[in-house]
Structures are given as C-alpha cells and as structure tokens.
Amino acid sequence: MVAVPVVANKRPEDESDRSLVQGCLRGDTQSFRLLYRRHERRVRSILFKLCDASALDDLVQDVFLRAWKGLPKFRQSAEFSTWLYRIAWNVASDYRQAATQGRARLQVLTQHTATHQDAPDVMHLHYQDLIQRGLAHLRFDHRTILVLHDLEELPQKEVAAILEIPIGTVKSRLFHARAALRQFLQQEGVHL
Amino acid sequence: MSQLPDDDSKFTNFLRRHQPQPPPASADLEERILATIKQDRVTQMARSRRRSLYWVPATIAASLVAGLLTYRNLMPPAPNPNDVSSLETFIETNWNGTFAADDSSDISPLLDAVNSTQEAG
Numbered sequence: 067m068v069a070v071p072v073v074a075n076k077r078p079e080d081e082s083d084r085s086l087v088q089g090c091l092r093g094d095t096q097s098f099r100l101l102y103r104r105h106e107r108r109v110r111s112i113l114f115k116l117c118d119a120s121a122l123d124d125l126v127q128d129v130f131l132r133a134w135k136g137l138p139k140f141r142q143s144a145e146f147s148t149w150l151y152r153i154a155w156n157v158a159s160d161y162r163q164a165a166t167q168g169r170a171r172l173q174v175l176t177q178h179t180a181t182h183q184d185a186p187d188v189m190h191l192h193y194q195d196l197i198q199r200g201l202a203h204l205r206f207d208h209r210t211i212l213v214l215h216d217l218e219e220l221p222q223k224e225v226a227a228i229l230e231i232p233i234g235t236v237k238s239r240l241f242h243a244r245a246a247l248r249q250f251l252q253q254e255g256v257h258l
Numbered sequence: 259m260s261q262l263p264d265d266d267s268k269f270t271n272f273l274r275r276h277q278p279q280p281p282p283a284s285a286d287l288e289e290r291i292l293a294t295i296k297q298d299r300v301t302q303m304a305r306s307r308r309r310s311l312y313w314v315p316a317t318i319a320a321s322l323v324a325g326l327l328t329y330r331n332l333m334p335p336a337p338n339p340n341d342v343s344s345l346e347t348f349i350e351t352n353w354n355g356t357f358a359a360d361d362s363s364d365i366s367p368l369l370d371a372v373n374s375t376q377e378a379g
Contacts, residue, residue: 114280
C-alpha cells in the first residue's frame with residue numbers, strides 16, 4: 067500500500083489579498099465577500115471619522131462597489147488595502163463636497179458613540195464626543211492624516227501612498243493636525 | 259511608526275483610547291453589496307455576449323468575400339486559342355517522322371489527333 071501525502075487545503079480566510087483579488091477577477095464573488103469581511107471594519111471606521119454616521123452604510127457600500135468595478139484596473143504590484151483606503155478617502159471627499167454644495171450640515175455625533183459597553187463610562191463617552199467634534203473642526207486634509215495615522219495606526223509611508231503625497235507632507239500635516247486638535251481639547255478643558 | 263516625543267505619545271494614546279467608534283453596520287449590508295455585485299456581473303456578461311454576436315455576421319461576410327477572391331485567383335484561366343495552335347504545331351514538328359512508314363498501323367493516337375485537327379482546320 068502506497069502512502070499518499072495529503073496536502074491540506076488552504077482555508078479561504080488564510081488566502082492573501084492578492085490571491086482573493088485574482089479570484090474576483092475570475093468572477094468569484096465569494097472571494098470578494100472575504101475581502102469585504104477582512105477590510106470592512108477599518109473602512110467603516112475611516113469613513114465614520116471623516117464624515118458622519120447618517121449615511122455610513124451607504125458610504126461603505128459605495129466604497130466596496132467602486133472597488134469591485136475598479137478591480138480590473140488595480141495594479142497587482144500595489145497593496146490592496148492601500149488602494150481600498152484610497153477609495154474610502156475619495157468617497158469621503160466626494161460626500162463632503164456634495165454635502166457642502168447641497169448646504170447639508172454635517173451632523174455632530176454625540177448619540178452614536180460606544181454602545182457595546184455594559185456600564186457606560188460617562189467620561190469615556192464625553193471624551194469620544196470631544197474627539198469627534200474636534201475632528202470635525204479640523205481642515206479635511208489635517209483630519210485625514212490624523213485619522214489614518216494616529217487613530218487607524220497606519221504607518222506614515224502607507225498614509226503617503228494612500229493620499230499620493232510625499233512623506234514630508236504627511237509629517238507636516240500631522241504636526242499641524244495634532245496642534246489644532248490639542249488646542250481644541252484644551253479649550254474644552256482637556257489638558258494633556 | 260515613527261518615534262514620538264513624550265507629550266505626543268500621551269496625546270495619541272489618549273486619542274486612541276477614546277476614539278469614536280462607528281455604529282454597527284445594518285444586518286443586511288453585506289448581502290446587499292454582494293447582491294449588487296452579482297447583478298453587475300450578470301449585466302456585464304450579457305453585454306459581453308451581445309458584443310460578441312455583432313461580430314458573427316461581419317465574420318461570415320468577410321469569409322465569403324475572402325473565399326470568392328481566393329477562388330478567382332487560384333482558378334486557372336481558359337487556354338488561349340493561339341497557344342493551343344502553337345502547341346499543335348510544336349507537336350507536329352517534333353513528332354513527325356518519329357514513327358517509320360510501315361509502322362503506320364502503330365501510329366500514335368496523338369499523331370492521329372494532330373492530323374484530324376489539321377484536316378478540320
């Protein structure tokens with residue numbers, strides 16, 4: 067009896083982004099579902115901090131539909147996540163522009179903060195509200211840098227790639243963004 | 259991540275600890291997105307099939323024209339009457355006297371044909 071080595075099949079969730087993108091290009095929508103599940107949370111978080119929650123589901127949907135349609139043009143040499151966050155940033159920019167042109171007010175979110183806690187930490191909710199309002203006060207380019215680097219913890223190199231700006235510009239905007247937000251928090255009584 | 263000065267570290271730690279969290283997605287958001295994508299794929303495939311059908315009559319027409327031209331080019335032309343006459347003269351000239359007089363019973367059928375052509379002319 068000959069022993070046949072059994073090669074364990076790779077679990078779909080272990081496949082790399084690149085491999086899943088290849089699957090999508092072959093028309094496999096299940097590969098896209100896995101990409102969605104892998105990146106949805108961060109995309110949602112970025113959009114929430116750059117826009118507001120009133121249209122968040124629609125914005126997330128917009129990002130992933132643009133990603134699906136744009137896959138044939140996606141350069142395989144680049145990171146999928148960088149490309150996807152770029153799309154998220156474009157969607158956020160378009161949304162804000164449309165909101166400004168439509169004279170819609172960006173809603174300040176105080177109601178939609180952490181809801182998963184059993185015993186609400188009032189100070190935590192207060193600080194969350196302050197940070198959200200502080201972000202809304204920043205210029206959009208400063209806000210973007212702060213969200214991507216400080217809150218989403220993306221390295222400066224990746225932030226530069228997403229926004230297609232030099233790393234020097236990332237550093238400069240980060241400096242000004244932190245200074246502006248720090249000043250806002252101090253005015254609200256938070257001294258760090 | 260780059261090294262941060264102490265106060266910036268405290269600042270970013272504070273931001274991360276208290277950063278606003280987005281509300282959860284609607285329960286059906288994933289399915290809505292996938293349904294839209296599947297519909298988009300169906301539309302794309304139908305469009306691609308329609309586009310390929312446009313080529314069928316054009317391909318048939320092109321094949322017919324190519325076939326007609328090829329036939330015309332490869333078909334040998336009808337022989338020129340002057341050429342036929344020259345050929346007969348050549349044969350007569352070269353084959354005359356090939357066979358001896360008492361071999362008349364064995365005269366080549368070709369010679370007969372040449373003679374009969376001459377008599378007819």
